[in-house]
Amino acid sequence: MSTFLDKLKAKWEENKFICIGLDNGEFEFDKSIIDQTHDLVCAYKPNAAFYKEAELQKTVDYIKSNHPDIPIILDAKRGDIGNTNEAYVKAIFDDLGADAVTVHPYLGKESLGPFLKRADKGIFVLVKTSNPGAGEFQDLEVGDRLLYQVVAEHVKNWGSNLGVVVGATYPEELKKVREIVGDMPILVPGIGAQGGNLKAVIKNGLNSQKQGLIISSSRGIIFAENPREATQNLHLQIQEVLKNV
Numbered sequence: 001m002s003t004f005l006d007k008l009k010a011k012w013e014e015n016k017f018i019c020i021g022l023d024n025g026e027f028e029f030d031k032s033i034i035d036q037t038h039d040l041v042c043a044y045k046p047n048a049a050f051y052k053e054a055e056l057q058k059t060v061d062y063i064k065s066n067h068p069d070i071p072i073i074l075d076a077k078r079g080d081i082g083n084t085n086e087a088y089v090k091a092i093f094d095d096l097g098a099d100a101v102t103v104h105p106y107l108g109k110e111s112l113g114p115f116l117k118r119a120d121k122g123i124f125v126l127v128k129t130s131n132p133g134a135g136e137f138q139d140l141e142v143g144d145r146l147l148y149q150v151v152a153e154h155v156k157n158w159g160s161n162l163g164v165v166v167g168a169t170y171p172e173e174l175k176k177v178r179e180i181v182g183d184m185p186i187l188v189p190g191i192g193a194q195g196g197n198l199k200a201v202i203k204n205g206l207n208s209q210k211q212g213l214i215i216s217s218s219r220g221i222i223f224a225e226n227p228r229e230a231t232q233n234l235h236l237q238i239q240e241v242l243k244n245v
Contacts (some may be wrong), residue, residue, distance in 0.1 A: 001120070002069075003119070003120045003121075003161075004071050004099040004100045004120065004121050004122035004161070005122065005160075005161065005185070007069060007070070007071040007099065008042060008043065008071055008122070008185060008214070009211070010069065011041075011042035011043070011069075011070070011071075012042065012209075012211040012212075015239060015242070016040065016041060016042040016235070017042055017213050017214065017215045017238050018040060018041045018042060018215055018216075018217065018231060018234055018235055018238070019041060019042060019043040019044065019045050019073065019187070019214045019215060019216040019217075020033065020037060020041055020043075020044055020045065020216070020217065020218070020221050020222065020231065021045045021046075021047060021075065021189065021216050021217065021218030021219075021221075021222070022044055022045065022046040022047065022050075022059065022218070022222065023046075023047045023050050023218045023219065023222065024050060024222060025050035025051045025052070025055055025056075026055055027055045027058035027059050027062070029222075030046070030055075030058075030059040030062070031059075031062055032227075033221070033222050033227055034059075034062065034063060034066075034067070036227050036228035036231070037221070037227060037228055037231045038066075038067045038070060040228075040231045040232060040235050041070060041231070042070075042071075042214060043070060043071045043072070043073050043100075043214055044063055044070060044071075044072055044073070045072075045073040045074075045075050045187075045216055045218075046059055046060070046072070046074060046075065047075040047218075048074055048075060048076040049075075056096065057096060060072055060096055060097050060098060061097070064097055071099040071100060071122070072097075072098050072099045072100070073098070073099065073100040073101065073102070073122065073124065073187065073214075074092055074096065074098040074100070074101045074102070075102050076088075076092065076101050076102060076103075077102050077103065077104055077126065078092070078101060078102070078103050078104075078115075079103045079104040079105065079106060079107055079111065079112065080107065080111065081107065081111055082110065082111050082113060082114060085111060085112065085113070085114040085115060086114045088101075088114070088115075089114045089115055089118060093118060093121055098121075099121060099122060100121055100122030100123065100124060100163075101115070101121070101122070101123060101124070102124045102125075102126065102165060102187070103115055103123060103124070103125055103126070104125070104126045105125050105126065105127075105151050105154070105155065109154065109158055112125075112158075116158055116159045116161070116162075118161065119159070119160065119161050120161070121161060122161055122163055122185070123159075123161055123162050123163065124162075124163040124164065124165050124185075124187045125151070125155045125158075125162065125163070125164050125165065126164075126165045127148050127151050127152050127155065127164040127165055127166055127177055128148040128165075128166045128167055128170050128173045128174070128177060129165065129167050130167025130168060130169045130170070130189050130190035130196070131167070132169075134167065134170070138151075148173065148177070149176060149177070149180060152164060152176075152177045152180040152181055153180055155181065155184075156180060156181045156182065156184065162184060163184055163185035163186060163187055163214075164177060164181055164184060164185075164186055164187070165186075165187045165188075165189065166186055166187075166188055166205070167188070167189055167190040167196065168188045168189065168190035168191045168196020168197065168198075168201045168215070169190045169196050171196075171197055171200035171201055171203075171204050171205075172204070174186070174188065174200075174201060174204045174205050175204035175205070178204060178205055178206075178207065178212075182207070182208075183207040183208055183209065183212055184207075184212070185212055185213075185214060186205055186212060186213055186214065187214045187216060188201055188205060188213055188214065188215050188216060189216040189218070190216075191215055191216065191217045191220065191234070198215070198234075198237055198238065198241065199241050201213070201215060202215075202238065202241045202242065202245060203241070203245055206245060210242065210245065215234075215238065217234060220234075221234070
């Protein structure tokens with residue numbers, strides 16, 4: 001069985017870097033988006049906050065049944081004490097069937113142990129988020145570094161199934177994180193409605209293989225008048241930038 005990273009690398013080899021954030025919460029809506037865009041993406045990212053359980057399960061099952069080569073990243077931002085995380089792992093990976101999940105690092109590596117043990121899955125740790133107030137804690141000075149940099153340094157050594165989340169709205173911070181984490185996958189939300197700079201993201205975020213990025217757009221695609229056209233346009237923009245890096 002292919003691991004999350006196997007699926008992701010296969011998409012990168014096809015020069016596919018777009019992750020569509022599914023933030024509507026309705027299966028029929030999601031089905032329409034998936035049907036229009038599946039040949040252009042490297043992943044789908046349903047946001048757990050918008051879904052009733054049944055609708056989320058239908059969306060995940062539809063992707064797995066019709067496009068099993070496309071990894072599914074559940075945007076859930078989980079993170080709690082160990083036994084609670086055990087329950088989250090079962091619910092997200094075993095029951096729902098997601099390939100990857102977003103988590104926060106505040107409770108430390110020990111608490112995330114249940115996630116880290118799942119080497120077949122992807123674990124994306126929040127490092128520098130895309131919201132305007134991200135710096136309130138993430139930019140606090142810790143010795144001669146900032147907190148988000150310290151988190152990235154820790155995550156780098158936590159396991160082979162790790163990735164990090166860095167918002168497209170902070171391209172200079174993205175560059176610093178890439179320098180810290182090496183070739184690790186970076187999930188980059190904030191392209192589109194949040195105004196992230198695509199050229200800066202690609203220039204600052206590619207790894208040594210000119211891959212490594214999962215460029216996520218949600219509202220800019222799913223609520224576009226023509227979602228396929230919006231996805232195609234973003235795909236072409238990415239390809240154009242890649243020619244010059």
